[in-house]
Amino acid sequence: MSSNISVYKICGFCGLEFLAKKTTTKYCSLKCASKDYKRRLKNQKIENSNLQTIKIKNQPLIDLKDKEFLRVRQLALLLGFSVKTVYRLINTKRINAHNFSKRKTLIRRSDIDVLFDQPRIGFEIVLQPTEQGKQAEIKDCYTITEIQKKFNISSGALYNLIKRNNINKFSNGKFTYVAKKDIEGFLK
Ligand SMILES: [Zn+2]
Numbered sequence: 001m002s003s004n005i006s007v008y009k010i011c012g013f014c015g016l017e018f019l020a021k022k023t024t025t026k027y028c029s030l031k032c033a034s035k036d037y038k039r040r041l042k043n044q045k046i047e048n049s050n051l052q053t054i055k056i057k058n059q060p061l062i063d064l065k066d067k068e069f070l071r072v073r074q075l076a077l078l079l080g081f082s083v084k085t086v087y088r089l090i091n092t093k094r095i096n097a098h099n100f101s102k103r104k105t106l107i108r109r110s111d112i113d114v115l116f117d118q119p120r121i122g123f124e125i126v127l128q129p130t131e132q133g134k135q136a137e138i139k140d141c142y143t144i145t146e147i148q149k150k151f152n153i154s155s156g157a158l159y160n161l162i163k164r165n166n167i168n169k170f171s172n173g174k175f176t177y178v179a180k181k182d183i184e185g186f187l188k
Helices: 030-065 072-079 083-091 109-117 119-126 144-151 155-164 180-187
Strands: 007-010 017-020 069-071 098-101 104-108 141-143 170-172 175-179
Touching (some): 030 072, 069 109, 072 083, 072 104, 072 109, 141 180, 144 155, 144 175, 175 180
Antiparallel strands (some): 069 104, 141 175
């Protein structure tokens, strides 16, 4: 379509103003058009490469979602926990696992799903280790300082652990106590 119009446009590559014969013209010259094409091609390649990288990174996770049994390391990856945390959850019986041999602990995927199907029940059973409303006796408790010394843990890490696992703690006088049986499983 030829016409006699001239319109001022900004070149899509060099950014300079130019006089175009059509309103749809994007570039000031063939050179700019070709350079922009190459630039877009390059960007597309970079983007594809990045997508590929993301895909490869996520692949293990995608594969894990279909597995019937998981190793400890795989479950950690799936849940976004550290391996240590998963072992602790197993040791405190919050996650079912079977130990076939050293380094061969398997967790059934469906057991993990069940945890999320009934979160309320799970919480009530698991997160109230001391009997209902009854505080453990002082002789069966550690103070925060005692725990820190005995298990060589910083107070920040300890409070985090208590908070994260909803471990019961109570104050008596100027001390804060935690039942030995409530905390030991997490620290041994
Ligand atoms: Zn240009």
